[in-house]
Structure formats: structure tokens, C-alpha cells
Amino acid sequence: xxxxxxxxxxxxxxxxxxxxxxxxxxxxxxxxxxxxxxxxxxxxxxxxxxxxxxxxxxxxxxxxxxxxxxxxxxxxxxxxxxxxxxxxxxxxxxxxxxxxxxxxxxxxxxxxxxxxxxxxxxxxxxxxxxxxxxxxxxxxxxxxxxxxxxxxxxxxxxxxxxxxxxxxxxxxxxxxxxxxxxxxxxxxxxxxxxxxxxxx
Numbered sequence: 001x002x003x004x005x006x007x008x009x010x011x012x013x014x015x016x017x018x019x020x021x022x023x024x025x026x027x028x029x030x031x032x033x034x035x036x037x038x039x040x041x042x043x044x045x046x047x048x049x050x051x052x053x054x055x056x057x058x059x060x061x062x063x064x065x066x067x068x069x070x071x072x073x074x075x076x077x078x079x080x081x082x083x084x085x086x087x088x089x090x091x092x093x094x095x096x097x098x099x100x101x102x103x104x105x106x107x108x109x110x111x112x113x114x115x116x117x118x119x120x121x122x123x124x125x126x127x128x129x130x131x132x133x134x135x136x137x138x139x140x141x142x143x144x145x146x147x148x149x150x151x152x153x154x155x156x157x158x159x160x161x162x163x164x165x166x167x168x169x170x171x172x173x174x175x176x177x178x179x180x181x182x183x184x185x186x187x188x189x190x191x192x193x194x195x196x197x198x199x200x
Contacts, residue, residue, distance in 0.1 A: 022083075023080055024083070026070060026083045026084055030066055030083075030084055030088050030090075031087050031090050033059050033063045035091045035092075037091075037095065038092055038095025038099065040055040043055075103151070103155075105175070105176075106151055106179050107150060107174060107175060108148070109148040109150060109172075110145055110147055111145070111148065111171045112145050112172075113143065113146065113169045113170075114144075117144035119165050120146060120166065124158065124161060129150060129158065131148055133146055134147060155173070
């Protein structure tokens with residue numbers, strides 16, 4: 001009986017318009033500030049201090065507003081803690097997804113291939129992507145290593161080319177913090193909405 005009354009109280013509380021609106025605002029605001037914080041942390045590691053500075057400013061402003069609203073009302077509306085926690089958890093996921101889409105930073109891609117070195121190099125260089133080749137020795141014989149310094153946003157189409165030409169190629173991706181010079185490809189395949197618009 002007591003459990004039923006508690007459930008009924010929680011049900012009525014959730015759908016009380018004032019609490020629901022406030023909770024949704026807290027939830028969305030937490031998604032915003034945690035997403036910004038996640039992106040900021042990643043680009044700080046990459047050394048983008050200026051962008052990190054402005055993101056940190058917006059992040060802390062949103063956090064102070066949300067935290068003060070919850071603290072002032074938590075005794076009257078304890079359900080706000082749930083919205084606050086859910087917004088925090090969701091914000092982490094959203095922040096990671098946003099950062100992957102933005103694809104900030106530079107990487108080093110090492111591709112090990114046995115027979116497709118020339119074809120791979122020719123294809124990538126035709127599209128303006130510089131490639132350096134090293135000759136090496138693998139477990140079962142000689143191999144070639146393609147050393148590629150590129151932007152993270154170019155990684156998807158480069159790997160697509162590698163898999164198409166040599167599906168058995170082995171590759172390693174490393175984070176690069178500082179590179180003296182990165183030559184941007186003269187041609188980058190369109191993706192997402194741009195590819196759709198072009199097809200129309």
C-alpha cells in the first residue's frame with residue numbers, strides 16, 4: 001500500500017507541469033555544458049588553447065546557472081536531481097559524437113602492405129595526399145609501410161581507399177600533436193548532406 005502511494009506521488013510529481021518544464025530545461029542545459037566540456041577536454045589535449053578558452057567560458061556559465069537552479073529547488077523538487085544526472089550522462093555521449101563529427105586534430109596513419117604499395121601511393125597522391133614509403137621486413141617476407149600525416153577529417157576516405165585496394169592491409173593510427181606542415185588533399189570526397197545535395 002505504501003509502495004503504491006509512493007509510486008502515485010512520483011507519477012503525479014513527474015507530470016506536474018512546473019517540475020517537468022524545469023527538469024527539461026535542466027536536462028537540456030546539462031547536455032549542452034557537458035558536451036562542450038567533453039569537446040574542450042579533447043581539443044585541450046591537442047593543444048588548441050584559444051578554442052578551449054572560449055569553450056571553457058561558455059561551459060562554466062551554463063554550469064553555474066544550472067547548478068544554482070537545482071541547488072535552490074532540490075529540497076522542494078528532488079526529482080530535478082534525476083534530470084540533472086541524466087543530462088550529465090547524455091552530455092558525455094553527445095560530446096563524444098560531436099567531436100567525432102568535427103574531427104579536430106592531426107593523425108599519423110601507417111599502412112603496411114605486401115603487394116599494393118604502388119597502387120595505393122598513386123591513388124592517394126593523385127588526390128593530393130602526400131605519402132612517404134619505407135621498405136621493411138614482415139614476419140613472412142618484405143613489406144612496404146606507407147607513412148601518412150593527415151587531418152582526422154580525411155581519415156575516413158583514406159581508409160576507404162586502402163580497404164578498396166588492399167583489404168588485407170594492416171594499419172595503425174597515432175595521434176599527432178605537433179606537425180611542422182600538413183599538406184591538405186587537393187580533392188576530398190564529399191560526405192553527409194553535401195554528397196546528397198550533389199547527387200540531386
